[in-house]
Amino acid sequence: MVVGDVTTGTEVLVIGAGPGGYVAAIRAAQEGLDTTLVEKDAYGGACLNRGCIPSKALITGSGLAHEAGNAEFMGVHADPAVDMGKMIEWKDGVVDRLTSGVEKLCKANGVNLIEGEASFVDEDTVRVAHGGEGQGSETLSFEHAVIATGSRPIQIPGFEFAEDHVWSSADALDADTVPDRLGVVGGGYIGMELATTYAKLGADVTVIEMLDDILDPYEDDVKRIVRKRAEELGVEFHFGEGASEWSEAPDGGYLLHTETEEGEESSYGVDKILVAVGRQPVTDGLGVGNAGIETDDRGFVETDDRTRTAVEGIHAVGDVAGDPMLAHAASNEGIVAAEVIAGEPAALDRQAVPAAVFTDPEIGTVGMTEAEADDAGFDPVVGEMPFNASGRAMTTGHTEGFVRIVADDETGFVLGGQIVGGEASELIAEVALAVEMGATLEDVAATVHTHPTLAEAVMEAAENARGQAIHTLNR
Numbered sequence: 001m002v003v004g005d006v007t008t009g010t011e012v013l014v015i016g017a018g019p020g021g022y023v024a025a026i027r028a029a030q031e032g033l034d035t036t037l038v039e040k041d042a043y044g045g046a047c048l049n050r051g052c053i054p055s056k057a058l059i060t061g062s063g064l065a066h067e068a069g070n071a072e073f074m075g076v077h078a079d080p081a082v083d084m085g086k087m088i089e090w091k092d093g094v095v096d097r098l099t100s101g102v103e104k105l106c107k108a109n110g111v112n113l114i115e116g117e118a119s120f121v122d123e124d125t126v127r128v129a130h131g132g133e134g135q136g137s138e139t140l141s142f143e144h145a146v147i148a149t150g151s152r153p154i155q156i157p158g159f160e161f162a163e164d165h166v167w168s169s170a171d172a173l174d175a176d177t178v179p180d181r182l183g184v185v186g187g188g189y190i191g192m193e194l195a196t197t198y199a200k201l202g203a204d205v206t207v208i209e210m211l212d213d214i215l216d217p218y219e220d221d222v223k224r225i226v227r228k229r230a231e232e233l234g235v236e237f238h239f240g241e242g243a244s245e246w247s248e249a250p251d252g253g254y255l256l257h258t259e260t261e262e263g264e265e266s267s268y269g270v271d272k273i274l275v276a277v278g279r280q281p282v283t284d285g286l287g288v289g290n291a292g293i294e295t296d297d298r299g300f301v302e303t304d305d306r307t308r309t310a311v312e313g314i315h316a317v318g319d320v321a322g323d324p325m326l327a328h329a330a331s332n333e334g335i336v337a338a339e340v341i342a343g344e345p346a347a348l349d350r351q352a353v354p355a356a357v358f359t360d361p362e363i364g365t366v367g368m369t370e371a372e373a374d375d376a377g378f379d380p381v382v383g384e385m386p387f388n389a390s391g392r393a394m395t396t397g398h399t400e401g402f403v404r405i406v407a408d409d410e411t412g413f414v415l416g417g418q419i420v421g422g423e424a425s426e427l428i429a430e431v432a433l434a435v436e437m438g439a440t441l442e443d444v445a446a447t448v449h450t451h452p453t454l455a456e457a458v459m460e461a462a463e464n465a466r467g468q469a470i471h472t473l474n475r
């Protein structure tokens with residue numbers, strides 16, 4: 001049906017149904033605002049369809065196969081075979097359940113859903129193209145808008161994505177066969193999560209990274225543990241090299257060519273090349289300029305701590321608004337945007353936004369590192385608990401890593417934490433709560449923790465910072 005040029009109105013228009021957009025829309029509707037959510041592709045955005053959820057499904061599947069095949073030390077003998085087609089089918093089932101859940105939740109909360117691609121006509125109107133032959137478009141006017149159009153993988157020159165040889169992260173999450181040799185360009189969190197996954201599925205993985213280490217934002221002793229474990233899984237690292245081009249190899253595979261800053265060239269034989277060098281905001285086709293919105297030199301929409309752009313009534317949340325480009329940050333921003341629109345005194349507090357890397361072992365961080373606390377003028381006190389002193393870690397067979405807690409010596413306030421080890425992505429939530437609540441080391445140390453659990457290590461780290469650790473030597 002061609003809707004034609006009839007203009008309908010909505011109080012709140014949300015563009016993009018990823019974790020930023022759908023959460024903003026649901027909260028706006030809960031606030032009693034007439035809310036419309038426009039999505040051009042699939043409910044749940046990158047997170048549910050080709051990011052967090054599918055990657056974690058494959059990490060679980062590959063991890064299970066690897067664990068079962070490597071548990072002779074605890075008397076378990078198994079030689080698991082992975083049916084990749086079945087694993088992908090299972091992963092797709094998880095994605096389908098979640099994405100249809102998002103659609104149902106939106107409807108149940110009274111959000112009007114429109115499928116199509118939105119682009120601004122001016123600062124209070126968008127045109128939504130329904131796509132497809134004869135589908136037409138419609139015009140919507142709004143009082144407030146939330147741009148939540150997310151991000152896409154960055155392509156590097158000469159490495160245009162093509163499923164048969166140059167993979168984006170989305171391709172790597174959909175492949176139903178495991179390549180014998182996988183070249184990964186980029187040692188950031190997406191590259192490292194997928195490198196670990198594919199190494200566990202049996203691929204020979206080579207990581208090419210321009211910098212001199214993986215996982216740039218993390219502390220040296222945190223990344224050292226992840227790098228060492230990846231090497232044990234057979235991942236080969238080449239640092240200080242940039243991917244320059246690829247060519248076909250006589251063996252039917254490909255050669256991944258690299259170059260150092262000094263011009264030294266190397267090539268590596270691979271069967272697929274995964275390019276994971278970061279993500280860029282999706283603003284093309286959105287006509288932000290028509291609404292008077294400017295983007296920064298990397299294309300991100302600039303916002304203040306209440307998610308407001310420079311144009312009255314228009315907000316931006318999630319990846320399109322820049323760092324931290326994480327699903328939970330997007331959702332948090334979505335809630336703030338909706339509440340600000342509803343006239344509530346909401347604002348972003350970036351201090352307690354945790355981050356997790358689902359490598360083996362996992363990394364979880366929140367708040368300040370010791371160096372950051374120092375730079376911010378605190379007198380940091382640090383406590384640590386290594387997992388090799390944790391009874392629960394020993395019973396899981398994974399004792400690498402540690403919990404580190406950073407606090408202000410004068411007040412005892414917990415300022416941050418860095419965890420590397422099993423379940424770090426879950427454990428960091430406790431430190432995040434402490435930072436958010438303004439809890440002190442004493443609060444954490446005095447909280448009785450279940451035994452035997454990995455979470456006890458958080459309590460022990462807090463005790464260690466206070467010079468009162470029982471199970472480790474005090475610093």
Ligand SMILES: Cc1cc2nc3c(=O)[nH]c(=O)nc-3n(C[C@H](O)[C@H](O)[C@H](O)COP(=O)(O)OP(=O)(O)OC[C@H]3O[C@@H](n4cnc5c(N)ncnc54)[C@H](O)[C@@H]3O)c2cc1C
Nearest residue numbers: 016018019020040045046047051118150318319325326327
């Ligand atoms: C492989 C991978 C693994 C990841 N793992 C994690 C993780 O473990 N934890 C984590 O926190 N984050 C992770 N992320 C990042 C996370 O996916 C993003 O931070 C998150 O999806 C951002 O949410 P968003 O709502 O801003 O945008 P998106 O999820 O990108 O959603 C934007 C939506 O807008 C739609 N859209 C775009 N333009 C228009 C338009 N003009 N009109 C209508 N609709 C439009 C798109 O189709 C899309 O559905 C991962 C990402 C990848 C790629």
